[in-house]
Amino acid sequence: MMDIEDWVRRHGRIAHSSDLIRAGATTYGIRTAIASGPLMRVRRDWIALPDCDPELLLAARSGARLTCLTAAQRLGLWVAGDAATHLSLPAHASRHNIPTDAVAHWAVGPVAVSGPWLTEPLENVLVQVAECQPFESAVVVLDSALRLKKITAGHLERIATRSRRFRAARAAATAFSDSGIETIPRLRLARIGIALRQQVVIDDHPVDGIIGDRLILQIDGYGPHSSAEQRRRDLRQDARLTLMGYTVLRFDYAQIVGNWAYVESTILAAMAQGLHLAA
Template sequence: MSTTSRAASRRAELASWVRARNGISHSSDIRAAGFTVYDVAGVVSAGMLNRVRRSWLVTPECDARRVAAAGVGGRVTCISAAAIHGFWLPDSARAEQTHVAVKGTASRIASDALRIHWGNGPAPTGPNETEDPILNVLFHVAHCLPRRDALTVWESAIRKKAVTADVLARVAWRSAEAGALATVASALSDSGLETLFVDGMRGAGVRVEQQVWIDGHPVDGLIGSSLVTQLDGFAHHSSAADRRRDLDADARLVLRGYVVLRFDYYQVLFQWDQVRDTILTAMAQGAHRRPVLAVR
C-alpha cells in the first residue's frame, strides 16, 4: 500500500473511531488509541473532523449539544441529556438552551445559549466526558424542574431502562429534591402523563393503584375497589377503531360495577384542578367502594 493510501486509510479509521464515540473525542483519548498528530492533522485538513477548543475533535454531524458542552469544558446534562436519551419531557421543559454541567471551580461562563449547572451530582465523572452519567442527569433535573415535571423525567428514565427504581433508592443523593423523587419514582407508569396524574392524586391524598388487570386488560389506574381512571395520551385515538375499542372496554367495566373516568392529555396537563376535583367528587359519592364482580 502506498503512503498516500495508508494516510487515507488512517483518516477513515480515525473518523470512524470518533463517530463511534458519539461523534466527539478528546485529543488525549485519540492519542491513547494509537493515532498520531499526523493522523489528526490529516483528518482535519480533509474536513472529516472539526476542532473544538483545540483539544476536541468532532464529526460534522455531531450533536450540537455535545459540541456546545465541549466548547466550555463541560458535559451535557439535565433536560438536554434527557432529550438525547429520548426521555419523556413536558412541554415546559423543552428549552432552547443547552444544559451543561461544569466543575464548581470553572471560570464563569457568559452565554445566553447555555444553562450552566455548577453543582456536583452523586456519580464521579472523567475529565474527558461530554455527557453526564444518568444519575447526575437526574440530579440536575430534580433541581432544575418543578417537582411533577422532574418526576416525569425520572420515571421515563426508568421506563427506558436507563436506570432502575431500586438503584435510585440506594443512591446517596445529598439533595432533598432528588432524595424525595427517589422515594416515589417507579416503573409502573406507561407514560409521563400517567406519572403526572398519579403524582397529582398523591398530592391530594389519594392512592392510585397502577396497571391493574381487570377483565383481561390493564387499566391505567384503580382507586379503591371500583373507581377506574383511564388516560388518553396526546396521540391517542388515531383511528375510529381505537376509539371503539376503548368504549367497548369502558362498557365492560361498567357492567361489572366499576365507575370509569377517562381524561385526556390536555386535561391532565392544563386542567388539573378540574381533573382532581372530578375524582374527589366521585370518591365523595362512594364511586371508589362500589360492589363489583370478582373478575380481574
C-alpha cells in the first residue's frame, strides 16, 4: 500500500490530490492518512505536511500561485523591491482569500495555466514583475534571468504580450550583469546619455563596465560573505589597469543603492577631465 505521507514529504511537502491519485493513492487512502496525521488538507485538494514551505502553503490556502518578485526570488533571480508575498489569482477568486499583507495580481499572463501549480511559469513571472515593479527593478530581474540562463534572449523576445511595461523592460535587458548593482548604473547612466559597456575584456579579465575608451567602473561586491583573497584580486586588477593607462572608479553596493548622487557626480567629474577619452 502506498505510503502517502512519505510520498508528500519527498515531493515538496505539499501535493495536489490529483497528483497523489495518479501516483497510486486512493481517495479513501488520502482521507485515512489525513485522519491519522500529521498530513492536513488545505482548502479542498491540496495535502500538506505542517513543515511545508510557508509561501507555498499560503498560495494553496489562497487558491493562488506565487508570482512576481516572490516567484523570481525563489528562482534565484536578483530582485530589488518589497518583501510582500505576491500572489496571482484567477478572475473569479474571492478577494476575502487574499491576506492583508500580500500583493494580488489579477492579470492573466502570456502562458495560460490550468493545473495544480503553486508557482506561475517563468514567462508570466517576468511579465508580472514588469507590470508591478518600477522600470529599473523590472530590468534587474530580466537581466538576472538572462545572466543565469533561466531564459534565452530569443525566448524573451518571443514572449507575446500586450504589456508595454514588459516590452520596455525587455528592450533594456542584457545578459551582462552579474547582479542588480551592475544593472542599476547602466540604466541610470543611460538616462543621462552615457553609454556603459559591460563585461569588456581587458588584460584577459572582464571589467564590470567601461565608459568611452579609458574610464572603468568596477562594482565592489566585497562584504561579510566575500573573501579577503577576492578583495586582493580586485585590487591587483585595479593596479594593473591603472598601469595600463586606464582610470578605475570602484563603487560598492551602499554607494550605488544609497548614494547614487555621489556615484554620478564622481563619474561626471572624471568625464569632465577627459578621463574617458583615448590618450
